[in-house]
C-alpha cells in the first residue's frame with residue numbers, strides 16, 4: 001500500500017530514526033558486554049542478533065521506503081517482541097518454579113527494552129504503539145508481580161534496580177503517556193477544525209470558488225514581480241432566470257457557471273465569486289497569446305453550450321490590462337469598465353479594457 005505524500009514523508013523519516021537509533025542502542029550494549037562480559041549466553045547473543053536484524057531491516061527499508069514501509073514496521077515490532085518477551089517470560093516462569101532467582105537470571109538488558117519502548121512511543125505510527133505497550137506490559141507486570149511475592153529478592157540491589165527501572169517507566173506508560181496523547185489528540189483535532197474553518201471562510205458557500213476574503217488571501221501569496229490580468233464575468237439577465245425558474249434553479253446555474261470556469265484556464269490563476277451573479281478570474285503572468293484569447297474563451301465556454309437546468313445562458317466578460325499584482329484595485333476597475341461596455345454593447349461578448357473606454 002502506498003502512503004499519502006505528506007504523511008508518508010514524516011512516517012518514513014520517523015522509521016529511519018527508529019531503526020538507526022535501535023542500531024546505535026544495540027551497538028552500545030555490544031560494546032558494553034565486550035568490555036564487561038556476562039556469564040549468560042543470552043546477554044551476549046541478544047544484542048548481536050538484534051543489531052544484525054536491525055541492520056538487515058534498515059537495508060531492506062532503504063531499498064524502497066514507500067513499498068517496504070508496512071513490512072518494515074511489522075518486522076521491527078515482531079523483532080522487539082520476539083527478542084524480549086518470550087525470554088523474559090521464560091526467566092520469570094522458571095523463577096516461580098524455583099529453578100533460579102529472578103534477580104540473578106533476568107538479564108541486564110532491560111535498558112534496551114526501555115530504550116526501545118521510548119523510541120517506539122516517540123516515533124512509531126499511532127496504530128503501532130499499542131504493540132509497544134503490550135510487549136512492555138508482558139515483561140514489566142510479571143516482573144513486578146514476581147518481586148512483590150518474593151521480598152527477599154526485591155530487597156536486593158538488583159531488585160531495587162529493576163523496580164526503579166520498571167516503576168517510572170510504568171508510570172509514564174500507563175498514566176502520563178495516555179494523558180499526554182489525549183491532550184495531543186485533542187490539540188490535533190482543534191488544529192484540523194481551525195484549518196477547516198479557515199478554508200471554509202475563504203470559500204463561497206454556494207459555488208465553492210473563493211469569496212472576496214479568500215481572494216485577498218490568495219493575492220497575498222503573490223510576489224511584487226508577479227503580473228496579473230483580471231477578468232470579470234457577469235451572467236446576462238440573471239434576474240429573469242430567477243424570476244422564470246425560481247431562486248433554487250438560479251443557484252444551480254451559478255454552480256454550473258463556477259464548475260465550467262474551473263476547466264477553461266490551466267496556468268496559475270484564481271477564481272472567485274465577486275458578488276451575486278458576478279465572478280472574477282485572476283490570471284498570473286499570462287503570456288501574450290493567452291491575454292488576447294482568454295476573455296473570449298471564458299465567454300464562449302460559458303455561453304455556447306446549454307445549461308442543464310435552464311438551457312441557453314449567456315455571459316458578458318470584461319478584461320483588464322496586465323499589470324503588477326499590487327495594482328489589483330485598478331485592474332478590477334478596468335475590468336469593470338470593460339464589462340460595463342460589454343453589457344451596453346448588447347451583452348454576450350468579451351471586451352478587453354483600453355483607456356479609450358468610458
Ligand SMILES: Nc1nc2c(ncn2[C@@H]2O[C@H](COP(=O)(O)OP(=O)(O)OP(=O)(O)O)[C@@H](O)[C@H]2O)c(=O)[nH]1
Nearest residue numbers: 234235236237238239240242247248250251276277
Ligand atoms: N439564485 C440566486 N440569485 C442571486 C444570487 N445572488 C444574486 N442573485 C440575483 O441576481 C440578480 C441580478 O440581477 P441584476 O443585477 O439586475 O442583473 P441581471 O438580471 O443579470 O442583468 P444584467 O447583469 O444587466 O444582464 C438579482 O435578481 C439577484 O437577486 C444567488 O446567490 N442566487
